[in-house]
Amino acid sequence: MAAERKILLQHADEAYYSPGILNYLAQGGYEGLKKALKQKPEDLRQEVLRSGLRGRGGAGFSCGLKWSLVDRKSGKPIYLICNCDESEPGTFKDRQLVHKDPHQVIEGMMIAAYANDVVQAFIYIREEMPLGAKILQGAIEEARSMGFVGENICHSGFSCDIVVHRGAGAYICGEETGLIESMEGKRPYPRIKPPYFPAVLGLYQCPTIVNNVETLCNIVHIVRLGGEAYARIGRHGNTGTRIWCVSGMVQNPGYFEIETLTMKELLYDLCGGPLPGRKFTGIIPGGASMKILKVDDNFRNRDGRAIGFEDIIIDFDGIQAAGSMSGSAGMIVLDDSVNIIEALANIIAFFAHETCGQCTPCREGSYWARNILARMCSGGAREEDVALLYDLAGNIGGRTVCPMGYSITWPVRSYIDKFRDQFEANAGSNTCGVESFSERLIEK
């Protein structure tokens, strides 16, 4: 029977554990920061590189590499931003960390700040988490009063403060350059890269590191354990534990901090399997924008060997080899009670609502796809709609400023690829007489 391996969430759900600093200190809190402050910043950066830590926000980019790209020669101040704009549907891990163990986030931030000579750190927290912002604000005050944040931290001579910045409610603020624009008080239009790589031209055109909440929490444990010891957790290239958020049609949904488990172990052992009388049809592994995996399909592991759905290993490489991405680790499980077209319509409606509107393909394409899917769900599908939807979705991803274009392309194309029979059956069962739609088409 598989089990969780709790490192980040070791204390969070313990009885009588509250977010106060005394609880955190009683569990060895801020020892990592004290240890870090005795080392050289460049040694800490090496330690993080050695740990193999990959970013937990979505792209899975090496954290150590990200830090190494920071422009340290410009003479400009370096900023650190903790990305707590957790808004990918199906993802709720950062909320747990912030609500239940905020000092771990703060400790991670201060270590990262020291390691990168950061002069000012920020937490960008989404508008929909007012309680989290309040908790963080209180925790920062506590940490400041005990000398872990602010001037001359732990008498080391290093100073860095944290400002909590609340968003105004937009999905796109989770994209790091959109987040930076938002922090600067502008519309969160993601920036073009090149030239605006945050490591060089970030917040206020200064070098900036943007790290996810969970990534920063892992820093604490890398310092406590040492990079090499940390690298032994999990598989090579997928080090550390990861908090997976399982929602949808399982007996026991929730968040699970796991090391290296298969689909079977997570979905059956930890989540209790499908609801009574149901069977799984597909899972969206990494948040709503990722490609769907169909349970009946054959997959490959990262060595290229053919495997079944249940043997997919749940980490960055395992899910990538299976044909999707682990994204923000928000796993949404669908079973045979779910109408796949309605599921897609729901997801695309979200992205059509959340597209920032900067780039033409994403702005217009999401609206168009949403309308076609709405028609499909209300008996107005035409024969040609499946092909049209498939085609237009392909014209979005990879042609926009930020990767959000793929949030239309990937779901639409993967759902149609995997469940084409359902889409075609739907198109054939047009019930509200929209043939008149076709007649209005000029090409006919």
Place this chain on the structure above:
Amino acid sequence: MSAGKVTDGRIDVFIDGEKVRCPPGTNLIDLVEGMGKEIPHYCYHPKLSVSGNCRMCLVELGTPAMDRETGKPVLDEDGAPKIMYFPNPVIACATRLTSGMRVRTQSAKVRECREAVLEFLLINHPLDCPICDQAGECLLQEFATDYGRGYSRFIEKKVVKPKRTVLGPRVMLDDERCILCSRCVRFCQEVVEDDVLGFVDRGTYTTLTCYPGKQLENNYSLNTVDICPVGALTSRDFRFRMRVWFLKETPSICTESSVGVNTLVGSREGKVYRITPRRNDGVNDTWMSDSGRALYKRIEDENRLIDFRVNRLPVRPEDALSEALRRLQGDKVAFVGSGQSSVEEHFLFNCLSRAAGSVLNCLVSRTREGDGFLISNDANPNVRGALCLGFIDTLPEANLTGLAEKINRGEVDAVVVHNEDLTTAGIGRSLLEKVEVIYLGSHGNGASETASVVIPGLTVFEKSGTFINQQFRLQKFLQAVPGPPGVLDDLVTISRLLNLLGKDEGRLATPAAVWAVLSRRLKCFEGISFDTLPETGALLDGSAFRSLPFCEGPSLHFEPETGTVEARA
């Protein structure tokens, strides 16, 4: 070297297989445009920051593969550098060229990208070209024709947005036509630093608007209409008045100030409908003021002079000229020229003043506070022309005190005036009654009312010539529309008077003829001819006038010389 580095610091790049040499960091869209080809784009504008949002300029881009170990280019079997193409298309507007880059602007993938972007842009577009003012100069129309699919696959309801939103006193917005390229927003932020425009709402519902309580009312607001690639922003003055394809566009120069903004005068069948800026990277970039655009209204001003008059009675032109001649032949004649006159007019006017033995030449100054951008302190477009021609040798004055004294002392009994109102230049009506005024000008004023001879003239839109701006840049303007029937070109009038006085210059009645003489006679004009003067003008040597205390402050492409500022202080 195979990577393409050459010694003059320029690099080799390959556009659709064609090798081009350019400085490193050149913008890809600009480079391709310089090659006479086109990368279609909406949001990119050469004088604004790159925003990269329209996605119309997607191209395929490849760079030479570099060996990480050695830092040298990787070679393929033939010894040529191996080119790695980016998996996704990239936007040309944000591409700064580096050595050895390969660009495909015509591939099947690029064509597919353009077709897709156009399809997306058009799904929510009202397609109201038949009633849209932009039709005929609309990039959406043009690119849809060149790169579009030709039919629509969209059967959903279009998004409804506000129509006829008044953004300011001169600009109207149709939000449904807006493609959200943000050119106007960036123009207001970056060029005029009047941050009044912005987007509200999200996604396809995004709407352009003014900040609450603000208006788009700065004196450069109409530039947003020019740079709007579609019919979203229209000029309230020009909208619904004329189809743009009927307009004849004539290059001209704005007479608003000594900056000498380059313009295009749009006219049809002898009537001017609008003035738009003409790009000159040395003077006005692609901008001009709203006030300058309104100057065409002076053509049909109620004050316009169309009759030749002697003692306030209409006469035939030749009678007016001979009356003028009679008064010129006295020996107490003074000449008042105008900073609005062309170089050619200054030349002939100066010849006339010499032939008549002028006792005094003067020019009326016209100053006000400029805006540091395209309106300078000097509201006369051609003071430097009068200086170069030697009509005056000091700067013009607001009050012609010297002339007033000479009239009072009886040393002047006739004044030849070109376009200026003497009554506002220190010569009151009581003084004017002591002299005979010969007035040559396009509009009536205090001087023409008391004049014994009035000869009507043309506005800048009705004649050709040159001005010399604050940079001592000689710039050409051409006749856009004919003058009122029977009114003579000022050059013709002055040359006829010279002719009647028996002078050689009497045969110089066109700018080209004047320049044939000028280029030989004056060193600063050496080698210049009217016909071959470049559209962007020619910089003259103004060092002879460096010590004069010009009243200029800085403008877009002009910094006053420090000595000048000191002299003014």
